[in-house]
Amino acid sequence: ETGVTQSPTHLIKTRGQQVTLRCSSQSGHNTVSWYQQALGQGPQFIFQYYREEENGRGNFPPRFSGLQFPNYSSELNVNALELDDSALYLCASSLGGAVGEQYFGPGTRLTVT
Amino acid sequence: ELKVEQNPLFLSMQEGKNYTIYCNYSTTSDRLYWYRQDPGKSLESLFVLLSNGAVKQEGRLMASLDTKARLSTLHITAAVHDLSATYFCAVDASGTYKYIFGTGTRLKVLA
Numbered sequence: 001e002t003g004v005t006q007s008p009t010h011l012i013k014t015r016g017q018q019v020t021l022r023c024s025s026q027s028g029h030n031t032v033s034w035y036q037q038a039l040g041q042g043p044q045f046i047f048q049y050y051r052e053e054e055n056g057r058g059n060f061p062p063r064f065s066g067l068q069f070p071n072y073s074s075e076l077n078v079n080a081l082e083l084d085d086s087a088l089y090l091c092a093s094s095l096g097g098a099v100g101e102q103y104f105g106p107g108t109r110l111t112v113t
Numbered sequence: 114e115l116k117v118e119q120n121p122l123f124l125s126m127q128e129g130k131n132y133t134i135y136c137n138y139s140t141t142s143d144r145l146y147w148y149r150q151d152p153g154k155s156l157e158s159l160f161v162l163l164s165n166g167a168v169k170q171e172g173r174l175m176a177s178l179d180t181k182a183r184l185s186t187l188h189i190t191a192a193v194h195d196l197s198a199t200y201f202c203a204v205d206a207s208g209t210y211k212y213i214f215g216t217g218t219r220l221k222v223l224a
Contacts (some may be wrong), residue, residue: 033211036194042201042214056210073134092212101146102212104156 001019002027004093004105012111013081015020019078031055033102034066037088049074050096061113078110085113115140119215127223129191134218136202144205145185146212147176147195149198156201160187173195192222 005024013019025032031050035043045058046073063079072093078085088109092102116139126132137143144163149155152165160169162178162185170178173196185202199219203212 033193035212042217043203043212045211045213050212058211077175088155101158101161103158104148105157 004091004103006091006105006108008108009106010109012087012109012113014069015081015112017081017085017112018077019077019081019110020075021078021089021110023074023091023093023105025072025074025091026103029095029103030047031096032068032072033092033094034074034076035090035092036060036085037107038084039087043090046076055098075083081112086105086110117202117204117213117215119218121218122216123129123221124217125194125201125221126141126189128193129193134187134189134200134201134220136215137185138183138185138202138204138213138215140206141180142183142204143178143180143204145178146203146205147185147187148201150201150217152164152199157196157198167208182194189220194222194224196220197222211212 001093004026007022011056037043046060047057048055052068065077066075088107090107092104094102118137147159150211160176165180167178173190178185201217202215
């Protein structure tokens, strides 16, 4: 059984640029959730995708967007990067549209300069 | 809006001592999760608590859930240095689509 994988591991971008982060869900899981974890804080829910549709969103602006593909992998896109977007981005996969136990990937560390 | 609070935020303890971390949440939920996070790493699942009165133990850690009091505890018995990490609780508020994480408890076990 393959666990949740994310790419890239680390990323450095400049303010105003755009970034795409990728996540492959655990085998058999059809739901992916994305979280942002700023340094010293707990993870904050960004949004969730279930069967290629957005299935709930946290308090993040529209410049945070996502996609889920037929194989249930997912992308997180952030436009017009700001310094405060620097964080660890975690994706988690689960089975089913409602929230159940989520399995977290290793994360992508994004630094915006 | 669901709020999840942990205390203490920081905990420095001697090896061999016992201590409890508390997780309070503000709305009805019967599913609560505990995670461990080492610096720069992702979240490692420790416990999944799915009903009132649930108690789970793994090694020196034991977690419990009281849904009526909206309280979960993570008890550490005879702490060892390897337990040094940040511990998060997360609540899955029924009918929503997201985990709400607590503020985290940074534990440092001194040799």
